Amino acid sequence: MSHAPPPAGPSDRTGPAVTSLPGKGTATRPAPGRPGRGGTALVTGASSGIGAAVARRLAAEDGWRLALNGRDVTRLEQVAAQARAVALPLDLTRPGAGRTLTGLALDHLGRLDLLVADAGVGWAGDFTRMPPARIDEVVGVDLLATVHLVRTVLPHMVEAGNGRIVLIGSLAGSVAVRGEAVYSAAKAALATFADALRYELRSTGVGVSHVIPGVVATPFFDRRGTPYTRSWPRPVPPERVADAVWTAVLQDRDEVYVPGWLRLPARVRGAAPGLYRRLAARYG
Numbered sequence: 001m002s003h004a005p006p007p008a009g010p011s012d013r014t015g016p017a018v019t020s021l022p023g024k025g026t027a028t029r030p031a032p033g034r035p036g037r038g039g040t041a042l043v044t045g046a047s048s049g050i051g052a053a054v055a056r057r058l059a060a061e062d063g064w065r066l067a068l069n070g071r072d073v074t075r076l077e078q079v080a081a082q083a084r085a086v087a088l089p090l091d092l093t094r095p096g097a098g099r100t101l102t103g104l105a106l107d108h109l110g111r112l113d114l115l116v117a118d119a120g121v122g123w124a125g126d127f128t129r130m131p132p133a134r135i136d137e138v139v140g141v142d143l144l145a146t147v148h149l150v151r152t153v154l155p156h157m158v159e160a161g162n163g164r165i166v167l168i169g170s171l172a173g174s175v176a177v178r179g180e181a182v183y184s185a186a187k188a189a190l191a192t193f194a195d196a197l198r199y200e201l202r203s204t205g206v207g208v209s210h211v212i213p214g215v216v217a218t219p220f221f222d223r224r225g226t227p228y229t230r231s232w233p234r235p236v237p238p239e240r241v242a243d244a245v246w247t248a249v250l251q252d253r254d255e256v257y258v259p260g261w262l263r264l265p266a267r268v269r270g271a272a273p274g275l276y277r278r279l280a281a282r283y284g
Contacts, residue, residue: 038061038062038063038064039063039064039065039113039114040064040065040066040067040109040110040111040112040113040114041058041064041065041066041067041112041113041114041115041116042066042067042068042069042101042102042105042109042112042114042115042116042153043055043058043066043067043068043069043115043116043118044069044070044092044101044115044116044117044118044119044146044149045069045070045117045118045119045120045168046068046069046070046076046079046080046118047068047070047071047072047075047076047079048070048072048075048079049118049216049238050118050168050213050216050238050241050242051068051070051116051118051119051168052075052079052238053237053238053239053241053242054116054118054241054242054245055068055079055080055082055083055085056079056082056083056239056242057239057242057243057245057246058083058114058246059082059083059084059085061246065085065109066080066083066084066085066086067085067086067088067104067105067108067109068080068083068085068086068087068088069088069089069090069092069101069119070087070089070119071089071090071091072089073087073089076089077089086108086109088101088104088105088108090104092119092141092145092146092148092149093137093140093141093144093145097145097148097149098145098148098149098150098151098152098153099148099152101149101152102149102152102153102156106156111156111160112153112156112157112163113157113162113163113164114163114164114166114249115149115150115153115163115164115165115166116166116168116245117146117149117150117165117166117167117168118168119141119142119145119146120141120142120168120170121137121138121141121142122138122180122183123137123138123180123182123183124179124180124183124226125179125226126179127181127182130181130182134182135182138182138183138186139182139185139186142183142186142187142190143186143189143190143193146167146190147193150165150167150197153165154201154206157204157205157206158201158204158205158206160205161204161205161206162205162206163205163206163207164206164207164208164209164248164249164252165194165197165206165207165208165209166208166209166210166211166245166248166249167190167193167194167208167209167210167211168211168213168241168245169187169190169191169194169210169211169212169213170183170184170187170212170213170214171212171213171214171257171262171265171266172184172187173186173187173188173189173190173191173212174187174188174191174212174262174265174266175265175266176188179226190210191210191212194208194209194210195210198254207252207254208254209245209248209249209252209253209254209255209256210254210255210256211241211244211245211248211255211256211258212255212256212257212258212262212266213236213241213244213257213258214236214257214258214259214262215234215235215236216235216236216237216238216240216241216258217235217236217237217238236258236259240258240259241258244256244258
């Protein structure tokens with residue numbers, strides 16, 4: 001089935017930095033801010049878990065204006081009310097959704113200084129039993145939707161000479177996890193995307209941060225169909241990941257592991273992959 005592209009939105013505009021705010025006529029777009037010192041932010045996956053925690057963390061800082069995206073309208077509006085933000089419910093896997101969301105965010109905020117891309121889903125089990133539709137969903141949400149959204153947001157940041165993209169990855173993308181082959185692959189691709197994009201954006205004023213959590217105490221595991229039952233490592237609260245996002249923004253960090261010790265297995269895998277695979281096969 002073919003899908004007609006959505007009408008050109010504010011993200012397609014060129015010319016003077018002017019935006020039309022609903023109900024307020026035409027307004028001059030605010031001057032760019034510096035992420036970490038107040039500004040405007042778009043957070044995806046904000047209806048629960050890490051995304052909601054990031055929204056609350058940014059709202060606790062002075063000078064931030066927020067637009068929040070998620071698929072669960074009721075919960076998204078609840079988080080938006082707590083964070084004094086605008087709720088922009090939208091399924092990012094739909095064709096043209098990235099462009100539509102960018103346009104809506106620009107209409108409400110006037111500019112985008114920060115994008116925190118957290119939307120994600122998972123699936124656990126043997127790969128040979130994974131339904132094809134779930135393969136498409138995991139890759140579509142965790143990788144393709146994020147890449148398309150970054151593609152529409154980024155030109156505005158580059159034009160302003162300022163901004164930061166924060167991609168929420170996973171330890172699964174750094175070391176691979178048994179029973180999560182497709183999720184691990186999608187998050188590994190996201191990590192490589194972050195690195196390549198960072199090289200490309202040097203000298204533009206736009207930074208890319210990759211925040212890499214391990215196990216986080218969110219509804220993610222229940223929704224993937226298999227709850228987390230291991231006694232170690234223990235899940236960390238989503239607020240800890242939100243703090244890591246804030247650290248990445250404030251300190252212009254390229255990569256942050258949550259908790260920090262998780263960079264060790266990633267480094268062992270990179271330096272001694274054979275040893276790592278033997279240990280992983282034995283201990284899980």
